[in-house]
Structures are given as structure tokens and as C-alpha cells.
Amino acid sequence: MRRVTVVVIVAVVLAGSLWSVTGALAEGSPSAPATAAGSLQIDFNHDGFADLAVGVPEEDVGGVVDAGAVNVLYGSADGLTGAGSQFFTQDSPGVANSTEAYDNFGDALAAGDFDHDGFADLAIGARLEDIGGVIDAGAVHVLYGSASGLTATGSQYFTQDSPGMADSPEEEDWFGSALAANDFDHDGFADLAIGVNLEDLGSIAVAGAVHVLSGSSSGLLATGSQLLTQDTPGVPSSAEFGDNFGAALTTGDFNHDGFADLAVGAVFEDVGGIENAGAVHVLYGSAAGLTGTGSRYFTQDTPGVANSAEREDAFGYTLAAGDSDHDGFADLAVAAFQEDIGGVEEAGAVHVLYGSATGLTATGSQYFTQNTPGVADSPEQFDHFGWALAAGDFDHDGFADLAVGVQEDFELILGAGGMVQVLYGSAVGLTTNGSQRLTQDTPGVPGSVGSDGFGNALTTADFDHDGFADLAVSAPYESIGGSVNAGAVNVLDGSASGLTGTGSQLFTQDTPGVGSSVEFKDFFGWALVGSRTR
Numbered sequence: 001m002r003r004v005t006v007v008v009i010v011a012v013v014l015a016g017s018l019w020s021v022t023g024a025l026a027e028g029s030p031s032a033p034a035t036a037a038g039s040l041q042i043d044f045n046h047d048g049f050a051d052l053a054v055g056v057p058e059e060d061v062g063g064v065v066d067a068g069a070v071n072v073l074y075g076s077a078d079g080l081t082g083a084g085s086q087f088f089t090q091d092s093p094g095v096a097n098s099t100e101a102y103d104n105f106g107d108a109l110a111a112g113d114f115d116h117d118g119f120a121d122l123a124i125g126a127r128l129e130d131i132g133g134v135i136d137a138g139a140v141h142v143l144y145g146s147a148s149g150l151t152a153t154g155s156q157y158f159t160q161d162s163p164g165m166a167d168s169p170e171e172e173d174w175f176g177s178a179l180a181a182n183d184f185d186h187d188g189f190a191d192l193a194i195g196v197n198l199e200d201l202g203s204i205a206v207a208g209a210v211h212v213l214s215g216s217s218s219g220l221l222a223t224g225s226q227l228l229t230q231d232t233p234g235v236p237s238s239a240e241f242g243d244n245f246g247a248a249l250t251t252g253d254f255n256h257d258g259f260a261d262l263a264v265g266a267v268f269e270d271v272g273g274i275e276n277a278g279a280v281h282v283l284y285g286s287a288a289g290l291t292g293t294g295s296r297y298f299t300q301d302t303p304g305v306a307n308s309a310e311r312e313d314a315f316g317y318t319l320a321a322g323d324s325d326h327d328g329f330a331d332l333a334v335a336a337f338q339e340d341i342g343g344v345e346e347a348g349a350v351h352v353l354y355g356s357a358t359g360l361t362a363t364g365s366q367y368f369t370q371n372t373p374g375v376a377d378s379p380e381q382f383d384h385f386g387w388a389l390a391a392g393d394f395d396h397d398g399f400a401d402l403a404v405g406v407q408e409d410f411e412l413i414l415g416a417g418g419m420v421q422v423l424y425g426s427a428v429g430l431t432t433n434g435s436q437r438l439t440q441d442t443p444g445v446p447g448s449v450g451s452d453g454f455g456n457a458l459t460t461a462d463f464d465h466d467g468f469a470d471l472a473v474s475a476p477y478e479s480i481g482g483s484v485n486a487g488a489v490n491v492l493d494g495s496a497s498g499l500t501g502t503g504s505q506l507f508t509q510d511t512p513g514v515g516s517s518v519e520f521k522d523f524f525g526w527a528l529v530g531s532r533t534r
Contacts, residue, residue, distance in 0.1 A: 044120050046119045046120075048465050049074070052491075054072070054527070054528060056523065057104040057107040057523065061090070064101055067102075069516065071086070077465070079505055080505060082514040085513050086150060087514075090105050097139070103130075104128045108124070108177060108195075109124060109530070110529065112190030122145075123179050124142070125179055131160070131161055136171060137159065137171065138160075139176055140158045140175065140176040142157075154219070164225060165225055166227035172198050173198055173200075174196060176194055178193075178194070178247060179193070179194060180251050182252075184285040184289050193249050204240060205241050207230065207241065209227060210264055212226040212290055213225050228290065243266045245264060248264070252331075253285075253329070254329060254331075254359050259284065261330075261359070262282070263282050266316060271309040280332075280334055282298070282360050294359070300336065305353075320402065322393075322400030322402065323399070324426075333391065335350050335385075341369050342371070344379040344380060346381065348370075350385065352367075352429065364429070370385050377408070380408070384406065388403075388455055392470075394460075394470075394498050403499075404422070405457070406418065417452040419439040421438070422435060422499055440452065440475070444501025446490065447506055453476050453477040456475065456477075456525070458473055459530040460530070461530070468493070474527075483518045485522070489506070490504060490505065491507070
């Protein structure tokens with residue numbers, strides 16, 4: 001039986017995805033390669049510059065505690081800017097519902113062109129939203145893009161009570177705890193996968209589930225939506241207590257057939273008799289949407305996957321997709337953030353599974369830790385290497401690179417407060433050649449090292465439209481002035497030599513033009529669009 005405390009910890013995770021928005025699949029090109037270049041943009045105003053949505057889930061709205069908010073920063077030739085930025089809450093005109101204490105609006109974010117009008121749209125999770133008298137059932141809001149950016153006009157609001165939605169709200173389901181967008185049926189409209197990782201299935205508590213809403217010319221539709229669980233026909237394994245299926249989501253075209261596929265973390269899946277070892281399911285897209293037929297199931301005991309399943313590894317806690325070997329098939333990075341390395345407790349590890357014509361395969365998979373030759377630093381207790389993942393082509397060489405968030409000394413509060421390690425892609429996949437170690441002490445990076453949680457959330461996009469993917473890095477525990485845990489976001493530029501601190505940016509809610517202001521425990525940056533956090 002799983003420890004209740006572990007089950008509570010899990011669902012503070014969000015899904016990260018390289019394939020979100022208006023990428024090749026959503027544009028309707030079946031032959032488009034599964035690359036991770038910065039051309040896959042989160043562009044809400046369709047001006048050619050990627051934009052950034054920042055979740056602030058513990059923002060107080062008026063006197064309403066931890067109601068939550070989202071800041072939106074727009075890209076430009078000079079990178080992201082506070083000028084023209086936006087600030088949304090559940091009290092913003094046109095946004096459905098209203099602010100309530102502890103809704104955590106902005107706790108999860110994903111973007112996609114759901115109505116196929118050329119403007120990226122934003123899905124926002126409020127996993128602790130009460131539905132009627134049902135506590136913490138969860139909800140998802142959708143704001144649509146336009147020439148002037150995101151707008152609440154025509155916004156949508158989904159719960160498990162929405163007409164056409166399978167299932168119904170239950171206490172602490174956490175509908176919207178994870179989000180990922182892509183075009184699963186290849187009809188030109190992005191679809192939305194919604195994690196409900198605390199969903200009970202009959203008498204099976206916290207088994208987890210994923211809802212999928214289809215895009216259309218009028219936006220997302222609950223009608224005809226799908227409900228996917230480990231009991232869905234064709235999906236390997238079966239629903240068990242505390243599996244948390246749906247706690248992590250990411251998308252990519254792993255078999256290069258033109259249909260986006262969905263990877264789903266069941267982070268506390270028992271493997272054999274090994275508690276909370278973790279697993280990843282891969283569901284493949286088709287003309288009828290996602291299907292359990294031909295789906296795959298990976299654990300650390302899968303032949304070809306390095307290492308072996310161990311208690312509390314949490315394999316599948318974070319996921320990211322990108323084409324690291326540039327062969328046209330998206331590849332999948334999978335973190336086991338609580339992996340012990342030697343005798344070092346919860347140092348963390350990252351596996352990479354490669355795509356092929358038959359989908360993801362363990363053949364030729366890779367395994368990275370801070371003990372891997374060429375990776376800077378070394379494993380330490382509670383480093384949680386793989387806490388966050390994001391893929392992008394930082395040096396614009398056609399190979400997707402991988403940024404890995406590390407809690408480095410954060411839980412021990414020894415001053416490091418988090419870092420990011422970067423592995424670069426090549427014809428043979430990810431490699432430690434030229435790997436980087438980035439912190440707030442890296443030359444050119446604003447801020448200073450402290451217990452800031454630098455690397456808590458990561459996302460990639462080409463904010464200045466120069467052809468190089470850039471990396472946004474959150475530090476939600478950053479103190480601003482006297483405001484403890486107000487939060488900040490650093491943005492590092494891509495270049496021909498990879499990511500660089502030169503010209504990097506730092507944003508807070510006190511940055512000119514950014515909505516609201518710095519306050520105690522806002523946790524600005526807890527979520528970034530396209531990221532998986534916590």
C-alpha cells in the first residue's frame with residue numbers, strides 16, 4: 001500500500017510539452033518532421049514572436065487568498081517584454097466563474113490553436129476549484145488568441161460537469177492538474193488533454209484519468225470527448241490504488257505518421273511488488289483521436305531501459321518530447337526524480353526513449369545522472385535531477401537539446417537553490433559533449449543564488465524570433481525586496497554556441513508593464529506555459 005503522504009505530493013505536477021501550440025502537426029502537414037526547433041511557437045498574437053504565459057497560482061485577488069492568476073508576456077525583436085503584458089484572474093471581465101480562496105487558477109498551462117485561426121490559445125488549470133459543493137474537483141479555462149493577444153471574449157470553462165464530458169466531479173479529483181495540447185486526430189485543430197490524476201475509478205482511489213477535448217472551428221468541444229484510464233481497452237496494466245495516471249502529460253509524433261501521440265505518467269505505479277516505481281503509457285493518435293490500440297507501457301524494468309524499478313523512483317514524474325537525433329521521429333525524455341544513485345538518496349535520473357516507425361522503443365535508450373561522464377556536478381541527496389524538463393534547439397543545429405531542472409541543495413537549503421543542466425542533441429542522440437550547468441550565478445544571469453528554486457519550471461520558445469530556441473526558467477521562491485517567495489522568471493538566450501547568460505532577462509511582477517505587483521508567497525513562475533512543474 002502506498003503512503004498517503006506520497007500520494008499527496010504527486011499531484012502538484014504539471015505537464016511539459018515541446019509539441020504544444022501551432023507546430024507542424026497543428027498546421028496540417030503530415031510530412032513535417034518531429035523536430036524541436038524554436039519555430040514551434042506559442043504565439044498568441046501571431047506576430048512571429050513567441051510569447052510566455054506565467055502561472056501565479058497563489059496570487060491573492062483582492063482579499064481572496066490564493067485565488068490565482070496568469071501573467072502573459074509578449075515576444076519582440078529584443079525578447080520578452082513587460083510592455084503590453086496581460087494579467088488574468090477569474091475576476092477578469094469575460095472569464096467564467098469568479099475568484100474563490102485556494103482555487104489555484106494558473107497552476108497548469110498549455111497552449112494550442114484550438115480553433116485553427118492562426119492564433120495560439122491558452123488553457124488554464126484551476127485544479128482546486130470547487131464545483132457546486134464538491135471540494136477541489138477542478139476546472140479548466142480557455143482564453144483565445146487574437147491580433148491584440150489573448151482575450152477573455154469567447155472564453156470557455158470546462159469541468160467534469162460540462163455537458164458531453166464523461167464522468168462527473170468528485171471531491172479532490174484535481175481536474176486540470178496537468179495539461180497538454182496537440183492535434184491527435186490530424187484535422188488541423190489542436191486538441192487538449194487534461195490530467196485528473198486523483199480521479200477514483202469505482203472503488204479504486206487515486207487511480208487517475210485523462211480527458212481529451214477536441215478542437216473545432218468554434219473552439220474546444222466537450223461533446224465527443226474521451227476519457228482514458230489504465231482500464232481503457234488496449235491500454236497496458238490496469239488501474240490500481242494511487243497510480244496517479246495523468247499526473248504528467250506530454251505530446252509528440254513518436255512514429256511520424258502525422259498524428260500527435262500522448263505520453264502519460266503514472267508516477268506511482270507499482271511495478272511487480274515494487275511500490276511507487278512509476279510507469280509511462282504512450283497512446284497513439286489516429287483519425288478517430290487517441291486510442292489504446294497499440295499503446296505502449298514503459299517502466300525501468302522494460303527490456304532495454306537502463307537501471308531497474310525501485311521503490312519510490314517515480315519514473316514518469318516529468319516528461320518532455322523532442323527530436324534529439326533529428327531522424328524525423330520525436331523522442332521522449334522521462335525523469336525518475338527520486339532515483340537513488342549509488343547510496344545517494346533521491347539524486348534523480350533521466351531516461352531517453354527514441355522514436356521509430358513503430359513508435360517509442362527502449363532499444364538504444366539512454367540514461368543520464370549527475371554521475372554520467374561529462375555532466376557537470378555530482379549526485380547529492382535530494383538533488384532531484386529531472387525535477388523539470390524542456391526540449392528545444394538552443395544552438396539551431398537541427399537537433400533538439402534537453403534542459404534538466406535540478407533542485408540542487410534546495411531541500412537542504414544550503415544556498416544553491418536550484419540549477420539547470422543542458423544536454424545537447426546530435427546524430428547519435430543526446431550527448432554530454434558541451435553540456436552546461438546554469439544557475440543564477442552564471443555570468444550574465446540576473447539575480448543571485450539563494451533558496452529560490454531556480455529550475456522549478458522550464459519552457460522553450462523563440463521569443464526574439466532569431467531562429468534559436470530560448471529557455472525560460474522559473475524561480476518561484478525568489479524573494480523580491482521584503483516579499484518572500486514572490487517569484488521570478490529568468491530567460492536565457494539561445495545562440496550558435498548554445499544557451500548563454502549574455503543578454504538574459506529577469507521578470508517579476510514588479511517589472512515595468514507586468515500586471516499586479518510583488519507580494520508575499522505569490523510564487524510567480526510556479527507554472528510556465530508548455531512546462532511541467534513541481
